[in-house]
Amino acid sequence: MTSTSARTWLPLLLLFAVVPVAAQDERTLYAEHVNIELGEGPKEQPFKLKNDVNCSRPRTFRILLSPSEPFPEKTWFQLLDRAEYELVPPFSAKFELGNPDDVDVYIKYDANQLTPGTYTADFTISCENCEKLKCRVGEKFVQITMNVIAPDAEEPTRLAEEIEQPTEEELPSETTIAQNQETESGTDSTDDGAGRADSQRSGGSGDLDLQSDGGGGDANGGNGGVTNGGNGDDSTDGNGEDANGGNGGVTNGGNGDGKPPIENGLKDVWLPIVALLVILGFTTLYWRHSRGPKTAPAAKFDVRSHVDPGTQTVSPDISDRARPVIRVRLQNTAGEQSVHGDPDVKINKEQ
Amino acid sequence: MSDTDATLNSIFSIEVANLPPIIAAAMESTNASSELKEAILKHGKDFDWGTVFGAIVEKVHELFDMNLSEIMMTGWNKYGLLAECVDEEKCSPGESVLVALAEHSFTSKHEPSIEVLVNEKSTAKLPFTITLTLNLKGAELMVQDKKIREIRLGEVGGEGSIKCGEIDIATQEFDSRQIPGTILLDPGLEIPTIDKPRQHT
Numbered sequence A: 001m002t003s004t005s006a007r008t009w010l011p012l013l014l015l016f017a018v019v020p021v022a023a024q025d026e027r028t029l030y031a032e033h034v035n036i037e038l039g040e041g042p043k044e045q046p047f048k049l050k051n052d053v054n055c056s057r058p059r060t061f062r063i064l065l066s067p068s069e070p071f072p073e074k075t076w077f078q079l080l081d082r083a084e085y086e087l088v089p090p091f092s093a094k095f096e097l098g099n100p101d102d103v104d105v106y107i108k109y110d111a112n113q114l115t116p117g118t119y120t121a122d123f124t125i126s127c128e129n130c131e132k133l134k135c136r137v138g139e140k141f142v143q144i145t146m147n148v149i150a151p152d153a154e155e156p157t158r159l160a161e162e163i164e165q166p167t168e169e170e171l172p173s174e175t176t177i178a179q180n181q182e183t184e185s186g187t188d189s190t191d192d193g194a195g196r197a198d199s200q201r202s203g204g205s206g207d208l209d210l211q212s213d214g215g216g217g218d219a220n221g222g223n224g225g226v227t228n229g230g231n232g233d234d235s236t237d238g239n240g241e242d243a244n245g246g247n248g249g250v251t252n253g254g255n256g257d258g259k260p261p262i263e264n265g266l267k268d269v270w271l272p273i274v275a276l277l278v279i280l281g282f283t284t285l286y287w288r289h290s291r292g293p294k295t296a297p298a299a300k301f302d303v304r305s306h307v308d309p310g311t312q313t314v315s316p317d318i319s320d321r322a323r324p325v326i327r328v329r330l331q332n333t334a335g336e337q338s339v340h341g342d343p344d345v346k347i348n349k350e351q
Numbered sequence B: 001m002s003d004t005d006a007t008l009n010s011i012f013s014i015e016v017a018n019l020p021p022i023i024a025a026a027m028e029s030t031n032a033s034s035e036l037k038e039a040i041l042k043h044g045k046d047f048d049w050g051t052v053f054g055a056i057v058e059k060v061h062e063l064f065d066m067n068l069s070e071i072m073m074t075g076w077n078k079y080g081l082l083a084e085c086v087d088e089e090k091c092s093p094g095e096s097v098l099v100a101l102a103e104h105s106f107t108s109k110h111e112p113s114i115e116v117l118v119n120e121k122s123t124a125k126l127p128f129t130i131t132l133t134l135n136l137k138g139a140e141l142m143v144q145d146k147k148i149r150e151i152r153l154g155e156v157g158g159e160g161s162i163k164c165g166e167i168d169i170a171t172q173e174f175d176s177r178q179i180p181g182t183i184l185l186d187p188g189l190e191i192p193t194i195d196k197p198r199q200h201t
Helices: A003-026 A172-176 A261-291 B008-012 B021-028 B031-041 B049-063 B068-078
Strands: A029-034 A042-051 A059-067 A075-079 A084-086 A092-097 A103-110 A117-127 A139-148 A182-184 A200-202 A208-212 A226-228 A248-253 A301-306 A311-315 A323-328 B096-100 B104-110 B113-118 B121-137 B140-144 B147-152 B154-164 B167-179 B183-190
Touching (some): A301 B049, B021 B031, B021 B049, B031 B113, B031 B121, B049 B121
Parallel strands (some): A029 A208, A200 A226
Antiparallel strands (some): A042 A103, A059 A117, A075 A084, A075 A103, A323 B096, B104 B121, B121 B154, B140 B147, B147 B183, B154 B167
């Protein structure tokens, strides 16, 4: 192949190799620090949406809670320090998020309106601009399961069962990110009924992760444990542990497909990486052969001077007082020439 | 041109090899210098500030290497002081004319600048302001063939200042004194012809 044609295909090849890898980085939007508390009065479920999506324009997200059971009517969705949206059935609201822009999000609801039992709800965050902006965030959801128990329950209740919810149709490369594997052991206290149970397990996910912290303690009668299973491909969904006398527990069941993340993640990751390495190898060879080993061109600086002829003033005006005082002229003439005698010179040529 | 020509460098005693530390310090303390330094340091290891500053100082010398004779002739000519000397009817070729100038004050103000480019892109500019005022008494010019051949300054006093941005980096005062000798200009400074303003009929 000639060097000219190589110049043509090389950038194209690089483009194909780099795009899948770059696309993974574009879809880093996840929520962390999920705390769910149930108790008296309105409670909050805070999220921190970490929005590192590589998209320069603000995007509109839709948040949706789809409860399977009667859900508290008073539910709000709040971006901290920003607007608060009341989630009226079907509990959805839109919000706009710039980039990069981390924001605290709260889901508020009145747990006291819930009678003891098990409730589930799909919690969905979807990007509405994906088709238009091609940011490929797509849609992510987790299923929230709440076990609400009566305040006077004597036995700790296991809060959540492992829930596997098939992930909705996602972009093919979404499964390539498996992250946020985290497990913390819970701490129970059964002494005074003000126990605290933390149980956290987050499965990694693709572009939009929900990462949870363990449920916080409630001042009155203990708390539920929290488990948020991420949207990733792991099979581990957390099981919250109950506190003594707790009011409820919430489990955000992950949407994993039961396969270890490494199995799905590596499968999609190694191909572009290998392709990239091969291309880089070709590129290196190409440059070496075409241009020889060279060091990277260093930045150079240049200093230029701009001379200003300036503005000159003479004061006072002496233009009428500058007079030639001395003139020196050379009075030179051709003079008078005279010749005496016969100027005609004869040359005798001797034979 | 004669070596005897005075330049702003010689007037302000600025030498490129040995820039007075006070001038260097003053230059570095200007806002423009700070901005320039910041811009240069952004390039990390690519540049050493000392090297860049050295190049700037070199240009400063070039900047002030302005010929005083040319500057003064420009000013004098603006006022038509030597208009008669370019008129062939009044000054015939070959004729040497000694023109005596009346006592006057000569002021010249310049605003040159030094621009630093990184990768051909203008990064910062150091603006200078040079003001020079000379009080001349008994100055004489020798003119021949529409060229100034000699300048006799006579008694000269005055002051000069150089500012970099907002900071004075050099000031010089000259007590009025007789300047002996003659500035020889070879082959001489040509006196430009002044266009006469058109008269509307």
